[in-house]
Amino acid sequence: MDPKTQPLLIELGTEELPVKALPGLAQAFFDGVIAALEKRGIAVERGDARPLYTPRRLAVLLPGVALEQPEQASEVFGPYLNVALDAEGKPTRALEGFAAKAGVDWTQLQKTSDNKGERFVHRAVKPGVLTIDLLPDVLREAAAAIPVPKPMRWGGNDYGFARPVHWLVLLFGKQVVPAELLGAKSDRMSQGHRFEHDKPVWLSQPEDYVEFLRGARVLVDPDERRARIVAEVEAAARQVGSDARVTDDNLEQVVCLTEWPKAVLCSFEPAFLTVPQEALIETMEVNQKFFPVLRDGKLTQYFIGVANIESRDESEVRKGYERVIRPRFSDAKFFFDEDLKQGLASMGGGLKSVTYQAKLGTVADKVQRVAALAETIAREVGVDPAQARRAAELAKNDLQSRMVNEFPELQGIAGRHYALAAGEPKEIALAIDESYQPRFAGDDIALSPVGKVLAIAERLDTLAGGFAAGLKPTGNKDPFALRRNALGLARTVIESGFDIGIPSLLAKANENLAAKNVQADAGEIYDFILDRLRGYYADKGVPATHFNAVAELKPASLYDFDTRLDAIGQFATLPEAEALAAANKRINNILKKADIEIPHAVDRALLGDPAEAALAEAVEAAIGDTDDALHHHDYVKVLGRLAQLRPQVDAFFDGVMVNVDDPKIRANRLALLRLLAARFGAVAAIEHLSA
Known part of the structure; x- marks a missing residue:
């Protein structure tokens, strides 16, 4: 270690911090500390340092921070000579005042020139301040820069933070830096796991931090917790010859919920597997932060919970997890069974009473418009028009189902299951689901021919209707998600290789709106779609000059545009x-x-x-x-x-x-x-x- 540097540790101990906000809070604190140090000219050796955090703490551990600032040079400009000196060359009040403010005699001032002439200047060099004396201000400045949307107040204090603060560690080398922040006074005493290590953790120096906390059953490094969770969850799944479904979002939330993670293999009654697995997976991941267990892509009766404690009686933890999931699964099964009794086709009757948009009519009206478009597009691309129309006529029916009412994310997915149960051809059932693709940025487009046609028809109507109803996006406002729909339409056409004329189809979509006495400008919508493509191709590394060269021609076919x-x-x-x-x-x-x-x-x-x-x-x-x-x-x-x-x-x-x-x-x-x-x-x- 450089003898002119010392390691720095700052730990802010709190009550459990908001799960989704935790990584951002930690990063902001880390960045704020470094910015405050660098602002003061204090050199920082970051190495591979990164934010450290658990649900109960934010920490910054830097391997090397300079012991003091470098010398601080200052340059303050004074009056010009024609103002500073009188006709006899003696100092005026302006010059004497400037010299007094600088704390020197005017004869000690230097001169400099700029485009307005010669003037006096005071130059000085001050020794740098010791870092240990600046750290309290660094700490306060970094904490103040943390974006806390809804600060909490506690104990009648006039200050607030994301959660109440209970302890503060501030070590520079082996020395505690005296400071106070949000009611906590600095010390070298951290806290271990709330249940598995109820004694304070004494830290002699910053280098001990990660190891000593690990000994107190706290993994302060989120990367270490993440790796441990993945390893334990995968090992638990292997016990039953299966694979765990580990999504990034679910994993990150579990990382932010635990300090000492321990995976627990659990199970539920096989009877629940008759419910669409997407509903069960949604419940496990979103509501309980459990990891589903799959075999060959199909859900099994097992799932994995991650406890924040290594229990002496794991069976009790298992019973608890299995107990909390059962009511949600029972509800899902009830909804599914009741929907099957009603049938997908009969659900469509209720769409006539559901308003899609005030100027555009009901959802049933939209269904008929999309069905007409799907039939037209199907003929152009060689897909069975009857299947395309049938898929469009059924695609929104599941919006009236109990399952989708409880799990809105299952729109289309539920419809696919109900269509298959009703004996509809698999092409139609799959298209009902795929009509929503791509559902999010980076998602795949529809894969089946009928699904592609329906996805295109759906978005054409949404765009035409949105523009006709005056819902064109402005700034950050996009109530009908027209930007996302435009990009989804373009991607589906291009990636499917459909050489179809979009302006003519937009005109057809516009004709379908005539009964509602609203109209859109097809050319304006097409320009809007092309503008969405600019970002799409930029992400693929296509230079803007290349895009502009083609966009100027406005090819009617987006596939031709791509070619x-x-x-x-x-x-x-x-x-x-x-x-x-x-x-x-x-x-x-x-x-x-x-x-x-x-x-x-x-x-x-x-x-x-x-x-x-x-x-x-x-x-x-x-x-x-x-x-x-x-x-x-x-x-x-x-x-x-x-x-x-x-x-x-x-x-x-x-x-x-x-x-x-x-x-x-x-x-x-x-x-x-x-x-x-x-x-x-x-x-x-x-x-x-x-x-």
Whole structure:
């Protein structure tokens, strides 16, 4: 260790902190301490230091912090000479006042110059303050910077925090730094596990912290707790030849609920397995923070709870976990059984009395609009229209089920189970579930053909209806989740390879709204969808210039948009790309400024210059070579062939004047350039690739 540094430990002991907020609170405290130290010029050796925390503590452990600040240089500017000195060169009151404030005689001041002239300046160097004397302020500043949305107050105090504070450890090296924060005075005494180690933990130095707390049955490192939880949960699942379902969200919450985690294998009655496993998993993970146990992807009768104690009688802990889960499972089974008695088809009757949106009618109205769209889309992509319509007509029925009323997250999932129970074809049942995909960022799109069609139809109607009802997103407000729906629509179309015209389908969706006397601008909605794609492609590493080159053309098919974008990406790697992009930019500027009528064809008799004749011949050949590829959307081949025109394009601009006095020759040359630009423009506006 550097003799000019000491390790620093700060631990703020509290009552149980909010689970979901805990990592953020710990990170903010950690960042705040480092920021406060660096603000004061105190060097910090962070190493691999990171926030340490448990439900009852926030801690910062830094391996090396400088013993003192470096020297503090200051520079304070005073009055200009014409104000500071009188005609005889003696100090004025302004200069004397400045010197007095600096604590020196005016003759000790230095001079400096700026663009306004010469002025006095006081420069001084002070020795750095000892870090130990600054740490109380560092602590208070870091604590004040922690974002606590709803501070609690306790004991009649006028201050608050996320939870009441009970102890404070502040060690710099082996020395306790005197300080007070939120009613707690600093000490070297930490606290172990509430139940398994009820004695204070004496810390001689910061380096002992993690090990001594571990001895007191507290794992202060969240990474260590996380690894232990995963290892124990997986080991428990292996006892019954299965695998534990460990999601990131559930794992993080258990990490924030425990200090000394211990996995306990539990079970429930097999009769509950007749309930859709998604409902049981939802109950286990969301309500109880248990880990379901699956075999080959199917839920078993086992689950794993994680206790915050290593009990002498684990069977009692097991009984407790099994007891709390049984009522929730019983409710789920009751809801499921009652829904099966009613049947999915009959549930749809209730949708006529459920308002979807005031201007757009009921959910039943939306179902009919989506069904009509699904039938149209199905015909275009080669999917059975009857199945698409049937899936759309049943897709919202489960909203009237008892199961979805209790578990809203099971929309579509419950419908799939009820459809299968009612004897509907599996394609229709699966589509009911998949119509909600992607449900969240990063989720997969629908996989089945009917599911893809229904997902697209659903989002088209939602977008058209949202815009027609005046619900276009503004700022952070997006009540109908139109941004998410636009991206979900685009992803489904592109990733499915459906070459369908979105503007025409939006127009169809708009027609379906006529009965409600509301209308949307299909063009505005399509622009909105393209804007969502900007972020989608940026996440894939596509440069904005490439996106803009295609977006300017607004291809009606999003799949075609993607195909063009891929071609632009390949074209941009060619050595000819930059020069041709620049030439295309120049051509477009010339054409925009043209003040004469440009003919549609090039007159070969007017091609007097060898360079323009060569370009005309090359362009004509390239157009002939790319007609078929353009028709079949083989844009890579088109741009690859056009890239071969660079020598002729360079020669033309090097040796030919376009805007000559002779109007016929000028118009003919403009026609040639427009022909070239049009063929490039048939793929993308490649001028965007030019810096």
